[in-house]
Amino acid sequence: MAINWFKYAAPTTFYGLAGKMIPWFAFSAAILFAIGLYIGFFVAPSDAQQGEFYRIMFIHVPASILSMFLYLIMAGYAALGLIFNTRLSAMMATAIAPTGALFALISLWTGALWGKPMWGAWWMWDARLTSELILLFLYLGFIALHASIDDPRRADRAAALLAIVGSVNVPIIYFSVKWWNTLHQGSTIKFSGTTMHVAMQQALFTMLAACWLYAIAVVLARVRSIILERERNAAWVTQLPGIADFAGGEK
């Protein structure tokens, strides 16, 4: 092994690395959001069937994709933490959960607003909508379970199991529109390409990239706090510039 990957898996190294990367992710996310919104509202034409309402897609689709991917990444970190007993993996899983939950919430909310004018209903108990709601509850369950156990190591293990078992739901969400008949339409972004006008695609993919960068920035920022909190007794934390300098004017 040429590179010692566990070096980056150590909270000490990761804390500094994440701190350096956050501004870049945040800055590019802001730029891409601006570009994406501009293309989405001013460049992309209105849809032949749905008029202006289809523009909800530019936030709805990225939010849904992120909510599913973040869950898989969270479950992956949780599994790593459980198997290798690495501290950082469990912290990453805990840091991802709130962001994933918020993306699931945005997905459901914008979906309801899209459904009302187009389908004629805010909500339908169809397979796609219901499984996405279950995803939100899985995120909330993970957060609640982790918070309810005082010992962080035990909390990590219990919540990790929930996350891993719940990951079964993600393929169900994705394939629900294929396996059953639903009110929700099929996937626009397929592995074989998209069924969409070019400017609409550009807006969608720009917004998707912006959401990814935003999610990474927020998760890294959150995991830094979690690292500090959980490692507060470690020597390296007490020697951090922001903390060592702050000796209340003793030095």
Added chain:
Amino acid sequence: MISLDVWMRENPLTYVWFGSYAVALLIFAIEIAMVKHKRKITLQQVRLMRNAGDDTKTSISEEDSA
């Protein structure tokens, strides 16, 4: 309910913008504020601990990352 139905069809862009995008951006703003707040609180805690434990320097670093 009927009036809302009529209103959203007369002002689709307002409906889309304020209903979806403004809400999403608000959620992002709240999340950013929460993350920043947590950072502030955590830093305060760690500093307090450090100042309290300055005399009895018992810093234990657990190295168990496999």
Added chain:
Amino acid sequence: MKPRQKRFMFIAIAVAGVATSVGLVLNALGGNVNLYFTPTQVFNKEVPNGRSFRIGGLVEEGSVKRENDGLTVNFVITDTHKSIPVVYKGILPDLFKEGKGVVAQGAVGDNGVMRAEEVLAKHDENYMPPEAADALKKAQAANAADSAAMPRNVPVTVTK
């Protein structure tokens, strides 16, 4: 076995077990996960008896008729194999159009007509500006005209 491998095995077995049980549950639920029945299923009596349920399909071309009160609409839902006539009194969603997807909820009477309480439009996953949609329609019409003209052209070319 090392404890690490043991934990990995444990997780793998747990996930496989849950996936299998979820699969079995969904399989047992079968059709109940579906949001609607197709007209063919209605004809095959696969629908709940005497209860309100949903039918989904396309609105048959040329089947939409409005009654004089301006609110009651008659139309036919088809899956291109069987079709069910529907009566609905109320406001239809914007995307309700002939030849487009629709889901209607109600009970089918003895005369085979569904009295719908709710009509929802189902849209597809294709997004394009109106001009492109027009062009596509024209191209399809031209293709249809070509293929209709084909059989008549064939004998002409042969006699030459």
